[in-house]
């Protein structure tokens with residue numbers, strides 16, 4: 001993690017490059033890409049195309065990723081605002097090579113995706129909820145997920161998948177405890 | 178036409194190393210394709226034969242004939258192959274061909290996939306199975322009757338199991354059985370206890386979608402690729418009046434401006450610089466014709482049209498009596514709606530030179546890759562064999578992805594720059610260019626006798642064109658098609674009543690509206706069913722007859738499957754009673770889509786005066802589309818359609834501003850969200866003896882009238898203008 005002091009010193013000594021951590025790996029953004037949004041850098045510069053573009057105005061949530069643990073809309077996040085932060089994308093969600101993340105698995109078990117375009121954003125938003133609220137009520141799910149659009153209308157299954165993943169996470173934390 | 182024979186296709190791709198393929202039947206796919214309009218080479222009984230292969234390891238490979246946009250049709254077809262060959266659907270390897278790897282296959286639209294492709298695929302797989310059986314018999318020197326099916330092969334009494342791998346060698350063999358008899362099709366045998374068909378198979382490729390794999394056209398990355406955008410005029414055919422790009426040179430990342438007549442394209446090194454450059458280009462357009470809501474309303478006004486006499490097109494006309502004693506006489510207005518698929522369209526184009534011959538590769542998500550190929554060749558002056566389209570998954574289609582559009586942007590910019598170009602439309606581009614579902618204006622009159630038996634039916638309406646709307650066909654062809662095609666069947670979709678009436682007239686007027694219109698989920702099926710089902714409900718209520726009883730009484734025997742859906746949905750709805758408080762209501766509606774798909778929907782809702790909202794609490798649906806190949810995916814389509822019906826009934830409307838479409842993103846075109854979704858009770862009526870029909874746009878037709886009818890039940894108000902707002906209820910003074 002880059003400290004505030006380091007960031008200030010970077011500014012003073014005019015360090016040319018901008019760094020951030022993406023899915024646990026330190027990455028450098030250079031030149032013309034420093035003027036881009038996080039979405040553009042992820043997709044076109046790093047080739048992490050799992051984060052999708054839906055509206056470009058922060059209105060649909062297809063581009064949701066986590067910055068320092070909070071879900072944000074990468075399409076309206078200038079990359080130079082988040083130097084030094086940790087970014088988590090759908091590609092980095094799965095911790096274990098053998099096993100999908102409980103949310104991804106629940107998405108498959110409930111057969112959620114239709115066209116599938118919105119679901120990177122849906123899953124990242126859902127993780128924003130479950131990583132803090134292990135046992136959400138239906139009401140909490142509705143409120144937290146309401147801003148992530150799915151034109152195919154898979155909402156009912158999204159809700160079921162979140163509840164299913166919550167149970168799995170609960171069980172695994174019981175085992176670990 | 179490119180000279181792609183099945184043999185050269187087999188050689189050119191990794192499709193076969195050895196094993197058995199069924200011979201490609203040249204006869205099955207027409208050599209000559211239509212140069213304008215969609216690709217119409219739909220399969221006949223022989224066509225599926227080129228799509229299947231058993232390899233020397235005994236594994237079955239299938240070439241997917243359908244474009245994927247969420248309907249998972251290829252999974253359903255793979256289930257059929259699995260059923261016929263006694264294997265598991267997950268053991269089949271799927272291949273998605275480019276336009277150079279196979280002959281043209283009809284465009285993916287209109288929920289035709291299962292209807293038109295299930296049988297050819299079943300025939301191919303069953304023929305493959307029977308050929309393998311003959312081989313087993315020959316090797317063992319016994320008669321074919323003694324070779325019994327088992328999973329992945331056969332058994333013969335007293336011998337070890339024979340797997341398909343034991344029957345196939347490295348030598349490549351093509352089976353040609355064009356003239357042979359069709360073997361038993363397990364899929365269509367109602368007595369058979371099925372193992373694959375009718376099961377809830379997991380959609381193929383689902384893991385890619387939850388892990389963010391590159392499956393959409395915008396995900397394509399090529400070395401040296403630049404980012405392009407064509408500046409879209411507010412309406413098609415606008416003329417460039419003023420263009421000034423003097424300031425763009427200084428913007429970091431700017432690469433080039435491509436100009437050709439009214440075509441203005443920008444190429445940059447990053448997507449962000451593209452946004453900046455496009456913003457700083459000063460551009461003015463001369464519009465061919467002003468558009469505003471008022472003008473459209475005037476053009477569509479059904480009463481003005483009726484005052485001039487009979488409407489130009491008649492769908493049904495028997496014993497019509499215009500001065501009948503009408504019990505109800507209602508006017509309806511259905512709004513302009515758009516697809517708003519989640520993925521704004523994108524394409525990547527790259528021109529390469531091989532042996533001095535230029536070839537263009539285009540990656541795009543389209544319902545009709547072969548049309549893209551033809552149009553691209555024509556557009557950039559290439560021969561068709563110089564164009565290869567790589568179809569990618571679509572982030573939603575809904576009828577909105579049939580034309581050569583974003584591909585044109587990418588192809589032209591790639592040609593102009595000589596570099597690989599990615600064009601990602603913005604959401605604003607998508608709104609501007611979409612070919613929307615036409616608004617329509619209806620007048621519907623009904624009369625019945627004292628018992629509730631329909632006596633007179635008169636439905637008159639005006640709608641913009643659907644198939645023959647502006648710029649869907651070339652200008653030289655359009656007037657000809659409009660005058661000779663015998664009516665635009667997009668306009669008339671859904672207007673045939675499912676009820677019987679001794680006197681009936683259904684007439685309509687197609688209007689040339691100055692906005693871009695086209696194909697949208699169900700065509701006019703949803704608007705017309707909304708009108709019919711609302712009016713039927715109103716008549717029942719005015720006669721104090723229960724609306725479900727009233728409809729059942731008027732459904733003819735030939736529509737028994739419809740009546741069955743309605744009864745079924747009523748039973749499901751009645752499992753929960755409606756709160757007796759005021760402001761709660763329940764409504765029903767039913768409908769037939771394209772003759773063979775039947776549906777009924779019920780809606781429970783309440784009016785929340787505090788939140789100033791119409792809240793849908795519960796929707797039930799019973800649907801009968803014949804054989805249910807994958808019930809889970811049928812259910813998924815129903816869920817999707819019900820969500821769309823909420824959007825249609827209560828939210829969606831493309832706003833028209835001064836001279837152009839004003840809705841341009843999700844803040845001024847509202848679509849349903851998670852909190853809008855009620856609890857859903859869905860029942861699939863499986864009819865294994867009936868050939869499967871379309872399911873992708875069925876429940877939508879009954880959903881929105883069921884909502885309007887529930888509002889009527891809750892408030893006493895008959896609301897006839899879509900979308901219905903909370904303020905419509907308060908304006909009309911409901912209690």
Ligand code: FES
Pocket residue numbers: 052053054055056057058059060061062063064073074075076
């Ligand atoms: S693409 Fe970022 S919110 Fe829609």
Ligand code: FES
Pocket residue numbers: 113114115116117118119149150151152153154247519572573
């Ligand atoms: S699955 Fe298509 S937009 Fe959500």
